[in-house]
Structures are given as structure tokens and as C-alpha cells.
Amino acid sequence: xxxxxxxxxxxxxxxxxxxxxxxxxxxxxxxxxxxxxxxxxxxxxxxxxxxxxxxxxxxxxxxxxxxxxxxxxxxxxxxxxxxxxxxxxxxxxxxxxxxxxxxxxxxxxxxxxxxxxxxxxxxxxxxxxxxxxxxxxxxxxxxxxxxxxxxxxxxxxxxxxxxxxxxxxxxxxxxxxxxxxxxxxxxxxxxxxxxxxxxxxxxxxxxxxxxxxxxxxxxxxxxxxxxxxxxxxxxxxxxxxxxxxxxxxxxxxxxxxxxxxxxxxxxxxxxxxxxxxxxxxxxxxxxxxxxxxxxxxxxxxxxxxxxxxxxxxxxxxxxxxxxxxxxxxxxxxxxxxxxxxxxxxxxxxxxxxxxxxxxxxxxxxxxxxxxxxxxxxxxxxxxxxxxxxxxxxxxxxxxxxxxxxxxxxxxxxxxxxxxxxxxxxxxxxxxxxx
Amino acid sequence: xxxxxxxxxxxxxxxxxxxxxxxxxxxxxxxxxxxxxxxxxxxxxxxxxxxxxxxxxxxxxxxxxxxxxxxxxxxxxxxxxxxxxxxxxxxxxxxxxxxxxxxxxxxxxxxxxxxxxxxxxxxxxxxxxxxxxxxxxxxxxxxxxxxxxxxxxxxxxxxxxxxxxxxxxxxxxxxxxxxxxxxxxxxxxxxxxxxxxxxxxxxxxxxxxxxxxxxxxxxxxxxxxxxxxxxxxxxxxxxxxxxxxxxxxxxxxxxxxxxxxxxxxxxxxxxxxxxxxxxxxxxxxxxxxxxxxxxxxxxxxxxxxxxxxxxxxxxxxxxxxxxxxxxxxxxxxxxxxxxxxxxxxxxxxxxxxxxxxxxxxxxxxxxxxxxxxxxxxxxxxxxxxxxxxxxxxxxxxxxxxxxxxxxxxxxxxxxxxxxxxxxxxxxxxxxxxx
Numbered sequence: 001x002x003x004x005x006x007x008x009x010x011x012x013x014x015x016x017x018x019x020x021x022x023x024x025x026x027x028x029x030x031x032x033x034x035x036x037x038x039x040x041x042x043x044x045x046x047x048x049x050x051x052x053x054x055x056x057x058x059x060x061x062x063x064x065x066x067x068x069x070x071x072x073x074x075x076x077x078x079x080x081x082x083x084x085x086x087x088x089x090x091x092x093x094x095x096x097x098x099x100x101x102x103x104x105x106x107x108x109x110x111x112x113x114x115x116x117x118x119x120x121x122x123x124x125x126x127x128x129x130x131x132x133x134x135x136x137x138x139x140x141x142x143x144x145x146x147x148x149x150x151x152x153x154x155x156x157x158x159x160x161x162x163x164x165x166x167x168x169x170x171x172x173x174x175x176x177x178x179x180x181x182x183x184x185x186x187x188x189x190x191x192x193x194x195x196x197x198x199x200x201x202x203x204x205x206x207x208x209x210x211x212x213x214x215x216x217x218x219x220x221x222x223x224x225x226x227x228x229x230x231x232x233x234x235x236x237x238x239x240x241x242x243x244x245x246x247x248x249x250x251x252x253x254x255x256x257x258x259x260x261x262x263x264x265x266x267x268x269x270x271x272x273x274x275x276x277x278x279x280x281x282x283x284x285x286x287x288x289x290x291x292x293x294x295x296x297x298x299x300x301x302x303x304x305x306x307x308x309x310x311x312x313x314x315x316x317x318x319x320x321x322x323x324x325x326x327x328x329x330x331x332x333x334x335x336x337x338x339x340x341x342x343x344x345x346x347x348x349x350x351x352x353x354x355x356x357x358x359x360x361x362x363x364x365x366x367x368x369x370x371x372x373x374x375x376x377x378x379x380x381x382x383x384x385x386x387x388x389x390x391x392x393x394x395x396x397x398x399x400x401x402x403x404x405x406x407x408x409x410x411x412x413x414x415x416x417x418x419x420x421x422x423x424x425x426x427x428x429x430x431x432x433x434x
Numbered sequence: 435x436x437x438x439x440x441x442x443x444x445x446x447x448x449x450x451x452x453x454x455x456x457x458x459x460x461x462x463x464x465x466x467x468x469x470x471x472x473x474x475x476x477x478x479x480x481x482x483x484x485x486x487x488x489x490x491x492x493x494x495x496x497x498x499x500x501x502x503x504x505x506x507x508x509x510x511x512x513x514x515x516x517x518x519x520x521x522x523x524x525x526x527x528x529x530x531x532x533x534x535x536x537x538x539x540x541x542x543x544x545x546x547x548x549x550x551x552x553x554x555x556x557x558x559x560x561x562x563x564x565x566x567x568x569x570x571x572x573x574x575x576x577x578x579x580x581x582x583x584x585x586x587x588x589x590x591x592x593x594x595x596x597x598x599x600x601x602x603x604x605x606x607x608x609x610x611x612x613x614x615x616x617x618x619x620x621x622x623x624x625x626x627x628x629x630x631x632x633x634x635x636x637x638x639x640x641x642x643x644x645x646x647x648x649x650x651x652x653x654x655x656x657x658x659x660x661x662x663x664x665x666x667x668x669x670x671x672x673x674x675x676x677x678x679x680x681x682x683x684x685x686x687x688x689x690x691x692x693x694x695x696x697x698x699x700x701x702x703x704x705x706x707x708x709x710x711x712x713x714x715x716x717x718x719x720x721x722x723x724x725x726x727x728x729x730x731x732x733x734x735x736x737x738x739x740x741x742x743x744x745x746x747x748x749x750x751x752x753x754x755x756x757x758x759x760x761x762x763x764x765x766x767x768x769x770x771x772x773x774x775x776x777x778x779x780x781x782x783x784x785x786x787x788x789x790x791x792x793x794x795x796x797x798x799x800x801x802x803x804x805x806x807x808x809x810x811x812x813x814x815x816x817x818x819x820x821x822x823x824x825x826x827x828x829x830x831x832x833x834x835x836x837x838x839x840x841x842x843x844x845x846x847x848x849x850x851x852x853x854x855x856x857x858x859x860x861x862x863x864x865x866x867x868x
Contacts, residue, residue: 003604007477007606011607036605037473040607043445043481044606171473171474
């Protein structure tokens with residue numbers, strides 16, 4: 001197998017064998033497949049796609065470029081959840097302790113935010129002392145002792161994915177369904193899980209804005225996950241406006257804690273419980289989704305969910321007092337209210353504009369090497385469907401400095417709001433699940 | 435301009451501006467466009483092509499990545515010839531001294547052979563002492579004093595082309611008409627020429643086997659050459675069977691000398707004179723192609739062409755005695771006759787099989803870093819249309835060693851011959867010119 005022959009085969013629409021794909025992935029570390037050869041192959045895949053068999057091979061070889069963790073010595077069903085990324089989406093922080101309190105083991109390897117979407121690791125790091133860089137031994141022991149663990153991708157987890165993702169980012173080959181599928185599932189498969197609940201976002205603030213694309217990605221993830229022997233359940237959910245009210249790292253941690261205490265906004269609580277219920281159902285803890293939902297809601301009502309979150313935070317070096325008193329989380333220097341320019345109903349609240357605006361406040365990364373300000377962000381006082389009077393506060397910006405970036409952020413965040421005379425119809429968050 | 439944005443634009447079928455293409459080519463040396471980004475761009479170009487404006491920009495920026503030689507202080511019209519590569523094609527060695535003897539200045543920067551096709555530099559190096567690595571000062575002075583000069587691509591000539599060609603070779607992006615055009619013309623433009631006569635091969639032994647592809651390449655080369663301010667004349671010629679009778683470096687030098695002495699095979703002499711005549715016509719030395727042809731034939735008849743070749747060889751360090759006595763060229767250790775298996779007419783003589791067979795004898799390069807044996811090759815005693823009896827010699831292999839490679843070469847060379855009961859129709863070598 002020569003790398004150039006694999007590239008030519010894919011360029012000409014052929015199907016690569018498992019042996020060829022394995023050699024290309026191994027070649028990344030041996031040098032037999034240079035990064036420029038992979039770049040050409042990625043562009044050929046962008047054009048010609050991959051069959052399910054090819055995508056399963058790619059995912060498998062990417063996972064096996066590092067350690068596929070064996071969690072079988074820890075009793076219990078291990079199930080994770082993955083979202084394709086949204087704005088204000090802090091469901092992982094809510095559903096993981098709920099599912100853990102309901103009897104599922106939740107080993108979660110998460111990522112950082114980039115562009116307009118946030119990342120679970122950045123949010124967690126706004127809790128003073130919280131460590132996401134546990135090694136695999138600590139990952140296993142925390143999962144065994146706490147029932148959940150939340151870490152970043154270690155050097156041992158799918159190293160080929162890190163190389164290929166950086167290459168895709170630099171070569172305009174990110175937007176390819178088989179490549180997205182392989183990137184996500186290689187990491188999830190390497191975690192040592194048995195099942196995965198996927199939240200595929202669709203809409204203005206999603207990576208895949210159109211429903212057809214979202215559905216194709218969802219179907220690909222399910223087929224490939226099943227091909228790897230994973231149970232997979234997919235929910236396609238709307239990401240037109242941000243989820244919940246807080247956007248920004250510490251603000252989202254505070255909101256997640258509120259949800260775990262039963263004090264969260266309905267959209268966020270409902271979706272988190274729905275995803276957790278699918279994990280509980282998949283794990284066989286409940287027999288029906290209704291029973292699973294009840295069981296999840298009970299963990300909020302009886303305080304076991306928030307307790308589980310607190311003990312996980314403590315086990316990972318974080319200050320558990322911050323869970324009881326969110327004022328201990330990083331606080332921005334000042335707040336600024338964006339006023340409504342008119343009277344009427346909020347008919348639109350563009351999630352991408354809110355995401356980009358908070359990025360300008362320092363809450364997100366413009367580039368991979370940007371640093372994050374954990375305190376900044378926005379609280380959405382009004383969301384779609386809310387009635388407002390001219391001059392009412394639409395949202396409250398939490399910022400650390402004034403200047404050009406702040407002004408641009410305010411403008412972008414204000415522009416996210418659209419208005420109408422009459423109350424708009426708000427589509428259901430859950431589009432479909434399968 | 436970010437490299438990834440240029441890749442995305444081309445990926446999505448957009449047209450890159452001159453500024454974008456210039457930045458990408460300069461980025462090759464500054465590092466702002468990494469080789470893996472170029473690899474992805476090359477694959478996107480392979481798919482989406484380039485407009486003439488884009489190809490002109492690319493060619494120009496590739497030429498200007500090094501020195502574009504200014505030959506204006508040397509009086510006379512400077513015209514070169516380029517062939518897309520064939521088997522047994524030693525026309526450059528014949529037409530350059532003819533055109534020079536007829537009053538054209540011929541500055542020739544040539545390449546080495548790869549795969550089944552030979553290279554002018556390798557052939558020249560079979561002349562004892564001949565140096566192809568002249569610097570640009572020697573290139574200019576030799577051209578001025580001898581009327582012709584034949585060198586290899588120096589570090590100053592289109593360095594971006596060397597990088598991009600190596601990338602294309604490793605990423606299955608060689609077969610792209612705009613990329614082929616830019617690669618050839620960037621080097622030719624950098625030579626400092628005013629006009630170029632192109633021999634685009636078509637047929638079994640050509641890089642472009644189909645006439646439509648050959649025609650598209652020819653049209654692209656003419657448009658882009660004209661766009662750069664060069665006069666361009668294109669001849670599309672058949673490369674089904676090898677040109678002339680000798681294939682292999684020293685064997686081809688000997689045959690070229692025979693042609694310059696008026697003792698060469700008709701196909702080779704006719705094509706060499708036709709190409710030289712186009713150069714003479716383009717340079718304004720003759721007013722009609724008929725007159726130009728006469729003038730070229732006269733340089734053979736009066737000995738000025740071979741004298742010009744001898745003095746160029748001497749000026750470039752070669753042994754001029756080898757021009758008068760081809761026995762001074764490298765000689766293979768033994769010869770081996772391939773006999774005809776049957777009586778009839780030679781109806782086919784596959785140039786690619788002959789080229790691959792001689793490569794196995796050491797006369798060509800399987801890889802860029804293979805070494806060449808200048809003595810080995812084959813003399814085609816019979817060509818298409820010849821009548822043979824069973825047991826007649828079809829060709830004579832010149833080899834240095836027996837063994838597996840030799841056996842494979844004999845088999846491949848013998849398999850190149852097809853036979854028929856009746857005399858086949860032999861298509862004219864020149865398909866069209868424009």
C-alpha cells in the first residue's frame with residue numbers, strides 16, 4: 001500500500017479497504033502517510049464521501065491509534081452523551097449527574113469551545129480548582145467512585161483524531177459527514193462506553209443549519225456507532241435560539257446548578273431530562289421512557305443529582321462550596337443591559353449571533369490558541385415568544401472591559417433579537433428521535 | 435488572505451484572484467501556506483479546475499518564485515520547444531542544433547525521465563563529460579556563443595514548481611490540465627524565451643492517451659502561454675509506437691547524431707524538421723513553413739546542424755569526439771535479439787510497454803531517486819507496418835546484466851508487438867497543429 005495509491009483510489013470514487021484505511025491511519029505516526037497526503041485524501045473524501053464500511057474502518061483505526069479504554073472491570077452500564085454543539089448548551093453538566101444518580105455510569109471525554117459554540121471543559125474550568133486533565137487511572141477511579149467523570153481528550157485517546165482534526169481545520173475539510181462522524185465516534189468509542197445518546201443540533205446556531213444535513217449526520221452517527229458495536233440513540237433538537245438563559249462559562253455552570261436544584265428554565269431542564277432518560281432507558285434501569293423520565297426528575301427532587309455533581313467536582317479538585325454558592329464562581333466586573341428598541345414579541349433570537357457576541361466578550365475562542373475569560377457572557381432576560389415593552393431589558397451582558405470588542409459584542413448581541421406584532425409560533429425543541 | 439479561505443473558495447467552485455494565488459505561491463516559501471494546505475488546494479483544483487485567468491496567475495507566480503531570466507541583451511529571437519513526453523522521443527536533441535544553425539537562439543531547460551518516458555538531461559549525460567548543471571551565467575554565455583544551450587532546472591528556475599510537482603506526485607494530483615500547464619509554462623517562461631513550439635503527444639505511449647484530453651491540454655497551453663505574452667504553436671502528434679528506432683539514453687544520442695548527419699529514420703527526421711521549421715517560422719527567419727522546412731533540411735545537408743551540436747557539446751564539457759564516433763558513447767555488455775513468433779505484419783508496437791521494458795533494463799527511472807544506466811535500451815529493428823517472417827529479429831535489447839529484471843524486460847518488450855495478416859494502416863504522426 002502506497003499512500004498515493006489510496007489517494008488516487010478515493011479521488012476516482014473507489015472504496016478503500018479496511019487494510020488501506022488502517023495503513024493510512026498508522027502512517028500518520030510512522031510517516032508513511034505524510035500530513036500533505038492526508039490533506040489531499042481528506043479533500044477527496046470531502047468530494048466523494050465514504051461508504052459506511054469505510055467510515056467504520058476509519059473510526060475504528062482512529063480510536064485504535066491510541067488506547068481504547070477497557071472499563072469492564074467496573075460494574076455497571078457505561079453510557080455517554082454527545083452534542084454536535086450549540087450556544088448555551090450546558091445539558092452535559094446537568095444530565096450526567098442525573099443519569100449517574102439514576103444508576104448509569106457516565107464516563108465523559110469532552111472538548112473545548114471554538115468559534116460561536118462553547119465547550120464543556122471550559123465551563124467546568126470556571127469552577128475554582130476543577131481539573132479536567134486527569135490521567136486514565138484517575139479517570140477510571142473517579143468513574144468507579146463517583147459514577148461520573150468529566151475529562152479532556154488525553155494524549156492516549158484517539159491521537160490520530162487530534163492530528164486529523166487540526167489538518168481538517170487548516171484545509172477546509174471540516175464539513176464532511178463521514179469525517180465528522182469518525183472524529184466524534186473515535187473519541188467516544190475509545191472512552192470504553194457501551195452506548196451513546198446523541199444530540200444532533202439543527203437550526204441557526206447549529207453547525208449543520210439545515211434539517212436534511214442534520215438528519216444525514218444523525219443517521220451516519222447511528223449506523224457507524226452500531227457498526228462499532230455501540231448502542232446509539234439520536235435526538236435531533238432545534239438550536240435556533242440559545243438553550244436556557246445563560247451563555248458564558250461561569251454563567252452556564254450557575255444555570256446548570258440551578259437546573260439540578262429544580263430551579264432551571266423549562267427548555268433546558270426538559271431537554272436535559274429527556275437526554276438523561278434516554279441514557280437510563282438504554283442502560284436498562286427503567287423499562288419505558290416515561291418511567292426513565294420520572295426516575296430522572298426524582299433525582300432532582302430528592303437532591304441526589306446535585307449531590308452527585310458536588311461530589312464529582314470535589315473528586316476532580318474543584319471547590320464544592322461553589323456548587324452551593326454560585327457567587328464563588330468567577331464574576332465579571334460589570335453588567336450592561338441591552339434594552340428593547342420596540343414593543344412587541346421576540347420573534348427570533350439568533351443563537352449564532354449570541355455565540356459570536358459572547359466570544360467577543362472573551363467567553364469563547366476565536367482561534368484554537370485564544371484564552372478564555374470564564375466570567376463573561378450574557379443572561380438572556382427575554383427569549384422567543386416573550387412580550388416586551390420598548391426600553392425593557394432584553395438581556396444582561398457580563399463583561400470585564402469596555403472598548404471596541406465590547407461595543408461590537410453589544411451590537412452583535414442586540415442584533416440577535418427580532419420582533420413581531422403578534423406572538424410567534426415556537427417550534428418544539430425536539431424535532432425527532434430514533 | 436488565509437490559506438484555508440482560499441482552499442474553501444476553490445473547494446466550493448469559486449475563482450481565486452491573482453492576489454490570492456500570489457499569496458498562496460509566496461506562502462510556500464514563507465510557511466503561510468503549508469504543504470498540507472497546498473495538497474488540499476491541489477485536490478480541489480483537480481476537481482474544480484481553474485479558469486484561464488487563474489491558470490495564468492498561477493503560472494506567473496510560479497515563474498516569479500525564482501528568477502525570470504532576462505535574455506534581452508543577447509541579440510536574436512529566443513524560442514524553445516517542449517514535448518509532453520514520449521518513448522524514443524529525442525527530437526529536442528535534433529531540432530535544437532537545426533534551429534540554431536538556421537538562426538534561432540534555443541535556450542533549453544529540460545527535465546529528467548520518470549516512469550516509461552525518457553528525459554533529455556539523462557540522454558545528454560550519456561555523452562562523456564557533458565554537464566547539464568550550468569549556472570545562469572554559463573547558460574547565458576553558452577546561448578550567446580553557441581546559439582543553443584541545454585541545462586537542467588536550476589534552483590533559481592521556478593522553485594515553487596519543484597515543490598508543487600513533488601506534492602502533486604505524492605498526492606495523486608498530477609493529472610490536472612491547469613496544473614500541468616502551469617508546471618510546464620512556469621519553467622519555460624522563466625527561461626527568458628519569446629516563443630514556444632509545443633509537441634503534445636497523444637496515444638498509447640503518451641501521458642494523455644485520448645485525443646480529446648491531448649487537445650484540451652494543447653489548447654490550455656496555448657491560451658495560457660499567450661496570456662503570459664509568449665508566442666505559442668502547438669503540434670499534436672501520435673505516440674502509439676516509439677519515435678525512431680532507438681530507446682535508451684546513449685542509443686538515442688547515437689540516433690540523434692545520425693539524424694543530424696542525414697542518416698536517421700524518416701519518422702524521427704520528419705517530426706524533428708517539422709518542429710524546427712515551426713521555430714524558424716515563428717522567429718521570422720523564413721516567411722512560410724515550406725521555406726522554413728527547406729532551410730532546416732539545408733542545415734542537415736551542409737553539416738552546419740551537426741557542427742552546431744558538436745560545438746555545444748564541447749562548450750558544455752562533453753567529448754566532441756563522441757559525436758563523430760558514437761562507439762565512444764557508453765556501450766552495453768551484451769545484446770539479445772527478440773525473434774518474431776510468427777510471419778505477418780507488425781500491426782502494433784506499444785510505446786508504453788517498450789518504455790517500461792527499457793526502464794527495467796535500467797535506462798529509465800522507476801522512482802525519482804533511481805539511478806540511470808546510460809548504455810542500456812533497445813533498438814527496434816521492426817516497427818509498425820513492417821513485414822516479418824517467423825524467427826526474424828524484431829528488436830535488439832542492449833543490456834548489462836541477466837536476471838529477473840532482464841527476463842521481465844524481454845517479456846514486456848516482446849509483448850509490445852502485435853501482428854496481423856495484412857499490412858495495417860499507419861496513421862500520420864502529425865494529427866493537427868494550431
